[in-house]
Amino acid sequence: MRDQFICLALLLCALHSACGLYFHISETERKCFIEEVPDETTVIVNYKVELYDPRSNGFMPSSPGIGMHVEVRDSDDKIILSRVYSSQGRISFTSHTPGEHVICMYSNSTAWFSGAQLRVHLDIQVGEHAIDYANVAQKEKLTELQLRIRQLLDQVEQITKEQNYQRYREERFRHTSESTNSRVLWWSLAQTVVLVCMGFWQMRHLKSFFEAKKLV
């Protein structure tokens, strides 16, 4: 029974990682994804890397030699996570500042390996999508309806966070627009002053020049 259970678990793991979106990168390439999230939001990234196998013209289901370097930067370009994971991994982080979080992945392959293709399966879940409700239901012994309400609450919370973030971004937008406005105003004034000064200086200079040359 235990063996069966383990088999099933392994099968499910394989099934899970096999589905979802994937893309190809070369071994030395760096791929970045941007997630714009409000603060205190959990982001979960699941990935699996497969190495191209020229002999079978396909992708090896498991490539133990390959490791992935994952780097997460927040909106201030500060590194909040930088680690080397194996060919399959699950990264989870919580944002502390609102803004664009950049998730970059590149393999740790050595030079003589480079050129080969990598297939990367990727799944990114943000906010209330990242919550595993099966786990929640089991842990807190919730009924179906309670679980549904719980999901609704999480969604509403996410919407509230998003709206707070919206307010913050609107403030930034307005700040930029006001800055542009004042720059246009001040520069046009400054430019008028520069033009007048320039003209005045030109006339005075020419006048003294002509007088010195005795042309007038």
Added chain:
Amino acid sequence: MMGSTRYTQTADKLVLALLAAAALLQCAAGVEFTFDLADNAEDCFYEEIKRNTSAYFEFQVSAGGQLDVDVHLKDPQGKVIYKLERATFDSHQFVAETTGVYTACFGNQFSAFSHKIVYVDFQVGDEPALPGVDEHATVLTQMETSSQAIHKGLNDILDAQTHHRLREAQGRKRAEDLNQRVMVWSSLETAAVVLIGITQIMVLRNFFTDRKPSQAHYGRL
């Protein structure tokens, strides 16, 4: 004897829990992401879709150049099922006719300088059901029906928010660009005015200083 039955029961329960977890995990096949499309590049994403599954594809360019990108969707046979050129925002719903790998490609080959920030939402199949919910065959109570309706409504709100967030990002990035340009352009213009002013004087002075020796020349003649 009793012990073994209990053991089997717990194992059964574990398997069931695992299956439920798998049902949730297996194809939570909706992925939303934003990526940076380099200039002159084409990026493709692949997704395996089973036959008769409906899929929803949406993209939006939030920054870079004229906010346009070439998009096409291909079915497993390589037939183009959806194609748009120089588009900023669109969505496409389709039902997979065959099981296989569908390809979504974003092209930026027409743009030599500007890289684009592209948001992609690719949902395959229905949203995975909550564990325990929707499994029983009985008619839903009013409470359950309305909670489901609220859930749908909230999902729509979240989608609308994402759309507006990207629109706002477009506007904000443009405004930040404009701000920067006003700054740089005014500095350049001031420098140009001063430079032209000084050159004018120099050229004029040159005219008059050149004339003198020629005048002397004429005088001698």
